[in-house]
Amino acid sequence: MNDGAADLLDDELAKARSGVRTALAVLVQAHRRAVYSLALRMLGSRDLAEDLTQDVFMQLNGNLRTIESNKHLGFWLRRVTTNRAIDQLRRRARVQMTSLEDDQPFFSAEDDSDPLLQRHLRDLLSELTPAARAVLLLRYQEDLDPTDIAQTLDMPINTVKSHLKRSLETMREKSLGMQATRCEDSST
Numbered sequence: 001m002n003d004g005a006a007d008l009l010d011d012e013l014a015k016a017r018s019g020v021r022t023a024l025a026v027l028v029q030a031h032r033r034a035v036y037s038l039a040l041r042m043l044g045s046r047d048l049a050e051d052l053t054q055d056v057f058m059q060l061n062g063n064l065r066t067i068e069s070n071k072h073l074g075f076w077l078r079r080v081t082t083n084r085a086i087d088q089l090r091r092r093a094r095v096q097m098t099s100l101e102d103d104q105p106f107f108s109a110e111d112d113s114d115p116l117l118q119r120h121l122r123d124l125l126s127e128l129t130p131a132a133r134a135v136l137l138l139r140y141q142e143d144l145d146p147t148d149i150a151q152t153l154d155m156p157i158n159t160v161k162s163h164l165k166r167s168l169e170t171m172r173e174k175s176l177g178m179q180a181t182r183c184e185d186s187s188t
Contacts, residue, residue: 006070009070009073012027013067013069016064024064027060028060032053034142035077036049038082039081039084041125042081042082042085042134043085043088052081052088055084056077060076060077063076075148075151078142078144079151082134082152085130086131120175121171124170124171124174125137127170128167128171131155136163136164136167136168146161146164
């Protein structure tokens with residue numbers, strides 16, 4: 001985001017804090033896609049992601065006075081979205097998780113992306129713990145540094161690094177294991 005857009009959103013934030021509803025609508029519009037995308041990747045369901053997105057922005061409405069700038073707002077939204085998603089995943093841990101929708105790309109949407117690879121990545125991601133999933137999504141979808149992830153999730157930096165390393169190793173091992181199984185199946 002360029003400085004002009006950031007300044008405009010800072011102005012809208014100031015207006016929203018003073019009670020201007022149209023300014024709040026501008027802020028919601030500016031951040032809605034990022035919040036929904038993160039919620040969708042965390043929860044794996046459009047309906048749950050839509051509900052969580054709405055809840056996050058309702059919570060924002062009550063906390064506007066604590067938000068200092070648009071940059072702080074982005075940090076606050078990622079933190080609240082991630083924490084609410086983790087809470088929801090923990091609550092439904094006893095219930096088998098629904099699969100991520102097949103038509104949603106994993107990290108970035110490229111027209112020439114491999115749909116089988118996207119499905120494979122979604123499956124691997126859905127097998128991770130909520131905290132590990134949050135760390136990976138914040139790192140590779142939101143492009144946050146480990147330090148920023150640690151702040152967002154309120155976890156030690158070494159825990160973030162451990163989640164990144166272990167999750168990537170686990171995904172790599174499972175992916176290589178699947179490839180070896182496919183090779184054995186095709187040779188028989």
